[in-house]
Amino acid sequence: MPTPARTSRRDIVAAGRDLVEAEGLEGLTMQRVATAVGVRAPSLYKHVSSRGALVKLIVEDVVADLAASLEGRGRTGDAGDDLAVLATVFRDFARAHPETYRLIFSPLPEDWRPDPDRLAEASRPVLEATTALAGSDRALDAARTVTAWAHGFVSMELADAFRLGGDVDRAFGFGVASLVDALSRSVPAR
Amino acid sequence: MPTPARTSRRDIVAAGRDLVEAEGLEGLTMQRVATAVGVRAPSLYKHVSSRGALVKLIVEDVVADLAASLEGRGRTGDAGDDLAVLATVFRDFARAHPETYRLIFSPLPEDWRPDPDRLAEASRPVLEATTALAGSDRALDAARTVTAWAHGFVSMELADAFRLGGDVDRAFGFGVASLVDALSRSVPAR
DNA sequence: ACCTGAACACCGTTCAAGT
């Protein structure tokens, strides 16, 4: 006689994401997720195949939210301003969800990694802005430069790795301005 | 009656570091470390206070090696060239020790983090180069921009996050050249 | 002074048994 499901993959992913945000990835245990959704740990395996698979679902959920935050934010008419806006939205997302942001850029085992298409979706707005700013020949290199800088900056900020004093907000502004400046010029001389 | 030590903190850190490099942080179990140094797990606690403390010692060991690699490499006479050399040494280090590189930039629990002084030591060569390139007023902002970019680039490369094709080496060269270009100019106009 | 086996409180995961 069938039993109605007492939980769902959706609930499990949401509960898992909350757990990660609250306690980090190591706080994500199957037992705690189970308690959060009102079930025993073994029952989770009817909905997700393993803890790793759950991590992957959580990562994809977070990446989708990040993509949605960036979507349509680079449309001021000035490609340099667009890039600055995108960088700020990106940084704000990271600060609003520090643990899950860390998670999506963590070195995860192969089978826990999100579908590459989801990542491509999140990076499209940046690519559009760099195309406008630096030309289509240089757009990919330029997007990689900006993305690397933004991710590096934000992850160092979250890791509390800027320890030499100074104004971190100013350093962020300085970084965007320098990049926009460099990318809007013709090919560097070196 | 005293027993002579069958292992040492030094051996334990070295064995732990090898384990992390070979299998990632989650491969670092006290039991495996113990086996590697020829002892049982409980004995390790005579030499390190916890697994977290061992992780911290490993991180500090890796950071010291990174600092040594960078030391004295930014001295060509041209500050732009210096920065390019430092970036390349940094990237080579990451590719030579991918797992331990990841570890030192991982979001670690507070008490597992290395002594800030060790990190400052590793970043000094960059700060010297940006001082020469951008002037002392802008040196810190410039160093943060370069460091963020380099770390972001390398960590995305290691995470296999550059999935849109193109030449990753060229993107790295493009990034350094753009940054050097921007930082060697006067204050950006934005 | 260091090393050990036994024990404790946890993990993730499997599986037969319940409804």
Add this chain to the structure above:
DNA sequence: ACCTGAACACCGTTCAAGT
């Protein structure tokens, strides 16, 4: 069809007992 308790093979860590 989903949920459960019991079990298995692991963890990190503590501690009394050995040398």
